[in-house]
Amino acid sequence: MTGEDKNAAVGAADSDLVRAFRAGDQAALEVLIERHKGALYAYLLRLSKDRAAAEDLLQEVFLKVFRKLPSYDEREKFTAWLFTIAHHALMDRFRAGARRREDSLDARPEDGLPLGERLAGSEPGPDGGLGKAERAAAIQAAFDRLPREQRELFLMRHYSGLSFREIAGILGVPIGTALARMSRAMAKMREELDGMQ
Amino acid sequence: MDNEAEKLMNCEYRQKALLYFYGELPARGTDEMRAHLKDCPSCAADLAMLGTLSDGFRAFKPAAPQVAVPMSAADRREPVFAGGILRGFGRLSAAGAFAALVLFAFRLSGASGSAGPWTGGIDSGLDGVEYGIYALGEELAGSPAADFDYGCADAESGGGEISDKNA
Numbered sequence: 001m002t003g004e005d006k007n008a009a010v011g012a013a014d015s016d017l018v019r020a021f022r023a024g025d026q027a028a029l030e031v032l033i034e035r036h037k038g039a040l041y042a043y044l045l046r047l048s049k050d051r052a053a054a055e056d057l058l059q060e061v062f063l064k065v066f067r068k069l070p071s072y073d074e075r076e077k078f079t080a081w082l083f084t085i086a087h088h089a090l091m092d093r094f095r096a097g098a099r100r101r102e103d104s105l106d107a108r109p110e111d112g113l114p115l116g117e118r119l120a121g122s123e124p125g126p127d128g129g130l131g132k133a134e135r136a137a138a139i140q141a142a143f144d145r146l147p148r149e150q151r152e153l154f155l156m157r158h159y160s161g162l163s164f165r166e167i168a169g170i171l172g173v174p175i176g177t178a179l180a181r182m183s184r185a186m187a188k189m190r191e192e193l194d195g196m197q
Numbered sequence: 198m199d200n201e202a203e204k205l206m207n208c209e210y211r212q213k214a215l216l217y218f219y220g221e222l223p224a225r226g227t228d229e230m231r232a233h234l235k236d237c238p239s240c241a242a243d244l245a246m247l248g249t250l251s252d253g254f255r256a257f258k259p260a261a262p263q264v265a266v267p268m269s270a271a272d273r274r275e276p277v278f279a280g281g282i283l284r285g286f287g288r289l290s291a292a293g294a295f296a297a298l299v300l301f302a303f304r305l306s307g308a309s310g311s312a313g314p315w316t317g318g319i320d321s322g323l324d325g326v327e328y329g330i331y332a333l334g335e336e337l338a339g340s341p342a343a344d345f346d347y348g349c350a351d352a353e354s355g356g357g358e359i360s361d362k363n364a
Contacts, residue, residue: 038262041259
């Protein structure tokens with residue numbers, strides 16, 4: 001692929017890139033990786049709460065993509081397929097040995113994952129209440145206390161851009177269950193943050 | 198939580214509100230939801246929370262590491278199968294090594310002469326099974342059963358009289 005071709009590929013749809021890769025164009029995979037790695041990494045990092053694990057998982061996911069791409073069904077949305085692989089890789093990691101046990105991952109302090117850095121500000125609120133920084137920190141803490149499946153739902157919806165129906169398919173639950181999880185998550189967060197304003 | 202608050206928290210529109218937030222409601226549902234939000238502080242609060250969270254996450258853009266683009270045929274191979282073979286081979290090797298170690302230990306103990314209790318004195322040179330048979334024979338030799346056997350043998354080989362040594 002020449003530089004010009006690559007520029008064209010950058011604007012190409014996922015399905016076109018998949019076809020190009022299948023036809024032997026290895027650079028099409030590079031474009032796919034560059035396009036999706038940011039969202040995928042953020043999802044893996046926020047859910048695993050472990051930077052090293054997220055980096056490993058990112059490599060693992062794209063290696064699987066490379067291996068499975070020849071058998072990928074083009075009728076399925078590429079993002080849905082990608083996040084399905086990521087979801088399974090993450091679940092395998094959570095299930096794996098003691099060091100990677102779900103609870104230990106969940107219990108680990110994040111190594112600098114500032115949800116609300118951009119919201120942050122040290123000044124107190126106009127009514128002398130919580131400033132933006134405190135509020136962002138409280139929201140982040142409340143989010144991190146949610147059960148993993150609730151967090152995953154939010155993160156997948158946010159980072160993948162997939163619909164609830166597609167996400168429910170990835171998680172293997174009815175759409176009603178997916179919505180109920182999300183709804184419970186919001187209720188729990190509101191309950192925890194009630195009166196924080 | 199009083200009844201009114203509980204009723205609001207369990208509003209039947211809550212799940213629709215999520216679909217509305219993400220633009221997944223059809224047009225008719227959208228209008229209905231807008232009208233509902235004016236009267237339902239609970240759904241409105243849910244959406245406000247969702248908005249705050251989404252803003253926070255939108256701001257959170259960790260720099261993804263460089264991904265080593267897999268290109269080779271070796272990358273394409275599934276490691277599970279190869280790993281399984283290697284693990285199987287490893288187990289086999291470990292079992293072989295263990296067996297060799299046990300044999301070596303036996304050989305070593307044999308060479309030093311410090312083997313089982315039966316290897317001392319007149320019984321030395323007998324192995325475990327032989328010693329068992331030998332000991333049983335010795336035991337039987339002095340028992341009434343042995344005498345009875347002896348008597349039978351005597352009768353078979355002798356002149357037809359059964360000598361009853363037990364009598």
